[in-house]
Amino acid sequence: MRIWILNHYACQRHGTGLTSHAVLAHYLRAMGHEPVVFPAAFAQVHAPAARLSPRRLFADCIDDGTRFRFIRAREYHSTLGRFWNMRSYARNVVRATDDLPPPDVVIGSLAHPFAVEAAWRLARRRGAKFVYEIRDIWPQSLIDLGSLSPWHPICRYFARLERQAFRRADAVMSVLPGIAEYAATHGVPADRVLYLPNGIDPAIFPELAEPPADGPFVISCFGRFGSGNDMDTIVAAAETLHQRPEAVNIRIRLVGDGPSKTVLERRAAAAGLTNIEFLGLVGKHELVELSRESHAFVHAHRRMSVVERYGMSVNKVFGFMAAGRPVLFACRSSYDPIREARAGLTVEPEDPAALAQAMFELSRTPDAERRAMGARARQHVLQYHDLSKLARRLDAFLADLVSAPRLPATHRRAA
Known part of the structure; x- marks a missing residue:
């Protein structure tokens, strides 16, 4: 054909x-x-x-x-x-x-x-x-x-x-x-x-080794700065965590490009944030290495009526799940793969305080429980999104x- x-x-x-x-x-x-x-x-x-x-x-x-x-x-x-x-x-x-x-x-x-x-x-x-x-x-x-x-x-x-x-x-x-x-x-x-x-392409997303045991707790997000991706809420959550001494071990890594990136970089610099870093576009194999270094991932999406009614299917979320890491999902969608797979935490969209608290809670979750979340995430994506x-x-x-x-x-x- x-x-x-x-x-x-x-x-x-x-x-x-x-x-x-x-x-x-x-x-x-x-x-x-x-x-x-x-x-x-x-x-x-x-x-x-x-x-x-x-x-x-x-x-x-x-x-x-x-x-x-x-x-x-x-x-x-x-x-x-x-x-x-x-x-x-x-x-x-x-x-x-x-x-x-x-x-x-x-x-x-x-x-x-x-x-x-x-x-x-x-x-x-x-x-x-x-x-x-x-x-x-x-x-x-x-x-x-x-x-x-x-x-x-x-x-x-x-x-x-x-x-x-x-x-x-x-x-x-x-x-x-x-x-x-x-x-x-x-x-x-x-x-x-x-x-x-x-x-996901199973040939490109192998099962990853455990992240480093020492150093900061890294929460990563790969994607475009703009459109429905709500990077603003992630940066605002970083500002909230920056003010909490008990969250000093959390580091947020944003990877990608887009129209709002420069504004958010300036905002983070003006606030003196030391718990967030911005990286440019990288290839799929580089993403695998950055994924290996991550303890968890985050996806934040703007509130949209079409997403609430008909659901969404975000490539990067399935990539996060394939990495075998827990995912923070700041989105209201009729299809929530994170909740369905018990693969992380779901919070309301456009709520920086709720997202910051979820980041903190996940960083304090025992390693064995986080590994179980990651295993369920990978199993779910290989079953339904291969x-x-x-x-x-x-x-x-x-x-x-x-x-x-x-x-x-x-x-x-x-x-």
Whole structure:
């Protein structure tokens, strides 16, 4: 089966960023399929080496045997520029496939709605089935984050694109646990919906040795500074702990990049915090070493209605769990893997005092109990979020889809 995956921000398997599609493609190829991944050549998460000269429409790269076709996209340094970056990717990817044999399935991943529309156009042109992959609910997520008013023209435009994508889709897949409920409101039957969560590549996440017994109690967080990731609350929790002499042994390590990082670094410096450090982006293998040095992990997420209702599937949380360490989860979600696996502590989002207290309590938890939490975390993620297993689920779903008749228009309705 030839499978095309359009995701503006997809990264190669051993890279830093959104690697899920690369890992799924790796295992699909091992099953005999021919996947091609189409990322943008210029996006925030890509290194400058991925950029193309103005005269080149695309560049191919073979990653672990999987073809990556990097599509030219307009460079940007502003919010408006990012909009045109997305539009140029969608326009160019449709023009950059004429030399490839026709696909059986085209997956349009909702990194943004324009990529989804481009995937539908390619599927229609090549006679393939179109799968709408929802990684985030647009535009409601933007509304929840305060990025857009529900009455803004762009918000209404994105809502129209979403309804259009549901009507056009032959099937829907999503990382969100509540996707069946959401898709049903758009008239998609349950047998055409696949819940395929994010996960980990077991080949890259080996079982780790115990962290150092001496030295500080290290709590790490890897991720982007911005969007739904609430690094502000983590820094505020560090400020609270800095004022508690009994918490002097706790050290918080934030690894990553993003628009709010510089502001938070300055805030920590102005407060004289000695219990927090900021590191830049690192590769997957460096993350494994930083994970080994960590005694626990923390993920804080902003309060969002879509997360509370439909759940979330955060790659880095599953990476934390795969490391075999307890996790502090400052998030209100209908799917809470930490509570479900008894793999750490869950606290309310956007509450620095509660998070600081949870950090302190975990640092005082006996080693044997923390090891048990970490073991349950790893067992849970290997059972439910192993991408080699999830690839087999995707394989079966797509095989059924390709052989099934197209959905009649009467089975769909606009929301």
